[in-house]
Amino acid sequence: MRKKAVCVCSGGLDSTVAATIARREGYELHLFHASYGQRAEKREREAVKEIAKVLHADVKFAEIPFLRALGGSALTDTSIEIPAVSEEALKGEEARETPPTWVPCRNLLILAHACAYAEVIGAEAIFVGFNAEEAMSYPDNSEDFVHRFNFLLEKAVSSRSIAPKVVAPLVKMFKPEIVRRGVEVNAPLHLTYSCYLGEEKHCGVCESCMRRKRAFREAGVKDPTEYAQAKEKAESEE
């Protein structure tokens, strides 16, 4: 029997590259997507379905209605504005506080769901797209978070189960390197969707779009994305 991996997949760049790496490593893939009230959930699910076809994976969609109702984040509460972010702001990010797009305990909740799924289907690994770039703003993307989660997981499953392990193949990478790695493993980057807003096209100005644009540009890889609104500065640099 082939070893199984649950791949947490938002439909974005990082998690899609991570899932493609899992496939390269010989896992049978089970994509897992969570809807928690994020504005882009519908558009993300479309992306995940397309990515699943290319990766010959099945897909499990989960709802986390409590997080949806809880609010407190610009991603799930339309009364809080999603800030447009400049590249300059991202450059000084070493000192950044967690931004208003933080969703309370989101990765803890998503991973807890993915673990329950992994325990039931007997998956030995849970692949995630956590990376060094987002870890600067979001502590629940860090290598330390992954280590601590795996340490906990040994006690979170039945004594009859072997605890699955969270695998974060991109955890030391910044986004340009992730794009290059994605090209190497032939990840379907053109099918990924990163925008916080959830419109058909990427907005081009939210934090997530800014990171995506910069990643392709700095990787020297042609960006397949159509942006609704291109930042003048970014364009003039291209």
Add this chain to the structure above:
Amino acid sequence: MRKKAVCVCSGGLDSTVAATIARREGYELHLFHASYGQRAEKREREAVKEIAKVLHADVKFAEIPFLRALGGSALTDTSIEIPAVSEEALKGEEARETPPTWVPCRNLLILAHACAYAEVIGAEAIFVGFNAEEAMSYPDNSEDFVHRFNFLLEKAVSSRSIAPKVVAPLVKMFKPEIVRRGVEVNAPLHLTYSCYLGEEKHCGVCESCMRRKRAFREAGVKDPTEYAQAKEKAESEE
């Protein structure tokens, strides 16, 4: 401002005693109950509402529909029988494997929800009824699980938040001691509901009822519970 505690409360003995202890320690109480497809959820919610009144707490109910749909447990899947358990079986429990009433990653999932809630309302503690007796069968009730969870939690919240701490005041106790402690702190034990089946009266023969019965008897405290079916042996001992 009074310090706040989220109290994970199933409506059963242990979590109700833990919540009462939190109240004694001066916390403003926010009871938290999760429905994940357990057979007894409706009856549990009724109990939690009554307990909340006595403890002057507010109550938050959460749904975890993914766990409900996942199955794989006698508690959530009516095609799997809930075993009747003898006191003899419970005595040899040091060597017990996790029973069929295990729900995949349940406590991980419930605590992840409670943590998101705590982060949003600014609660500094999350009280749980984990105890040494259930930790023998369920690894996610153990002191080690609590330590590891708290270690993870430091990285699971925003850098703007102070991570709440999971507090398990009963973690070294067996149930008879919990009953005695409950009497000391004047916990509303008569309002608690422990049965796996969810009928109006406690069944009296499931693992949870057996533990409850034994706890009162060994504590030397009059059991306020009306059981539908009293085990002959247990009765003859009384």
